[in-house]
Amino acid sequence: QVQLVESGGGMVQPGRSLRLSCAASGFSFNSYAMHWVRQAPGKGLEWLASISYEGSQKVYADSVKGQFTISRDNAKNTLSLQMNNLRPEDTAVYYCARGSGWRRPEENYFDNWGQGSLVTVSS
Amino acid sequence: QSVLTQPPSVSGAPGQRVTISCTGTNSNIGTGYDVHWYQQLPGTAPKYVIYGNTYRPSGVPDRFSGSKSGASASLVITGLQAEDEADYYCQSYDSSLSAYVFGAGTKVTVL
Numbered sequence: 001q002v003q004l005v006e007s008g009g010g011m012v013q014p015g016r017s018l019r020l021s022c023a024a025s026g027f028s029f030n031s032y033a034m035h036w037v038r039q040a041p042g043k044g045l046e047w048l049a050s051i052s053y054e055g056s057q058k059v060y061a062d063s064v065k066g067q068f069t070i071s072r073d074n075a076k077n078t079l080s081l082q083m084n085n086l087r088p089e090d091t092a093v094y095y096c097a098r099g100s101g102w103r104r105p106e107e108n109y110f111d112n113w114g115q116g117s118l119v120t121v122s123s
Numbered sequence: 124q125s126v127l128t129q130p131p132s133v134s135g136a137p138g139q140r141v142t143i144s145c146t147g148t149n150s151n152i153g154t155g156y157d158v159h160w161y162q163q164l165p166g167t168a169p170k171y172v173i174y175g176n177t178y179r180p181s182g183v184p185d186r187f188s189g190s191k192s193g194a195s196a197s198l199v200i201t202g203l204q205a206e207d208e209a210d211y212y213c214q215s216y217d218s219s220l221s222a223y224v225f226g227a228g229t230k231v232t233v234l
Binding site for chain 1: 167
């Protein structure tokens with residue numbers, strides 16, 4: 001069965017960096033686009049970034065463009081999110097999610113989610 | 124402020140029908156992009172319950188149904204059950220933002 005396991009979260013001071021990882025198993029990782037979605041405490045879902053199945057195309061939400069970098073290693077079935085210059089408003093649970101492959105990329109939904117990794121940005 | 128507008132909460136007694144609306148604009152739902160729905164139980168990751176406006180994945184009870192008309196979509200739960208108490212989010216794509224967008228979520232309470 002599809003499994004996505006995030007790691008790398010924790011507490012970090014404002015201005016510092018953190019790198020999240022998502023280990024994928026149970027499917028052909030190199031055949032699917034992957035995404036990061038976050039959820040601030042008590043708030044809704046916010047899509048952050050997407051990466052194509054082979055890694056050549058990356059798209060970001062305006063809120064994290066230039067601050068976060070999505071990447072993948074298909075040899076290791078791993079998705080990553082490099083987060084720089086973190087701010088208190090980046091405090092959230094970060095989920096990796098698999099793109100469904102439904103119709104065209106814009107029509108995609110997120111058909112499998114990890115359990116989430118909590119990132120707390122505080123001094 | 125979310126791009127897609129959902130009511131903050133809806134409630135119903137067991138067995139009743141509840142409807143959650145999701146209203147967009149001409150740059151997202153209104154331009155033809157599909158709407159998908161997610162259920163998030165407390166303390167867990169979201170799970171999709173409707174995709175492509177109306178399709179229900181295997182394993183999701185048939186009391187869940189979706190529809191779309193113009194720039195709006197709806198999720199209907201018919202025969203509400205206690206285990207349906209959760210937050211529900213709609214999701215689509217916005218061509219102006221070049222981004223996947225979510226509604227702010229609707230809390231369903233079973234009375």
